[in-house]
Amino acid sequence: MRDGQSPPPGRPPHPGGTTPRAERARRVADTLRQQITSGVYPHGMLPDERELGHALGATRNVVREALALLSDEGLIIRRRGIGTRIVTAKYGHGLERLTGLAETLVDYGTVTNEVRAARIAPHAPKAVTERLRLPDGSGAVYLER
Numbered sequence: 001m002r003d004g005q006s007p008p009p010g011r012p013p014h015p016g017g018t019t020p021r022a023e024r025a026r027r028v029a030d031t032l033r034q035q036i037t038s039g040v041y042p043h044g045m046l047p048d049e050r051e052l053g054h055a056l057g058a059t060r061n062v063v064r065e066a067l068a069l070l071s072d073e074g075l076i077i078r079r080r081g082i083g084t085r086i087v088t089a090k091y092g093h094g095l096e097r098l099t100g101l102a103e104t105l106v107d108y109g110t111v112t113n114e115v116r117a118a119r120i121a122p123h124a125p126k127a128v129t130e131r132l133r134l135p136d137g138s139g140a141v142y143l144e145r
Contacts, residue, residue, distance in 0.1 A: 025065035028058050046084040057125035117144040
């Protein structure tokens with residue numbers, strides 16, 4: 001899936017028929033956040049923007065914007081000429097039991113799950129096919145909650 005695809009069902013199209021870059025950047029940031037917290041980058045450094053863009057099926061500008069979002073969250077630090085370093089430790093949770101988000105946050109109020117987007121992605125990004133152990137170029141179902 002490359003940048004510029006149609007918006008998810010239920011969302012108005014962006015002028016020119018593409019998804020706004022801010023939304024694409026948020027999606028890339030969500031994917032990177034999940035990869036970081038699940039330990040995909042054990043040495044604490046992210047690949048450069050070009051490599052991330054290729055792996056995630058995004059342009060360099062979208063990756064740069066996504067990294068800025070993660071930097072604003074305090075998850076990474078970017079240094080010119082050095083690279084992007086992960087600064088927040090992985091979320092610590094026990095493996096003795098599996099819980100969903102609503103169960104984990106039960107003491108913090110009510111959690112509501114809402115499907116924001118659902119569509120078939122004819123060509124899933126490389127990071128997704130690797131994570132799901134699918135052949136390159138495989139399709140997938142995209143769900144955003």
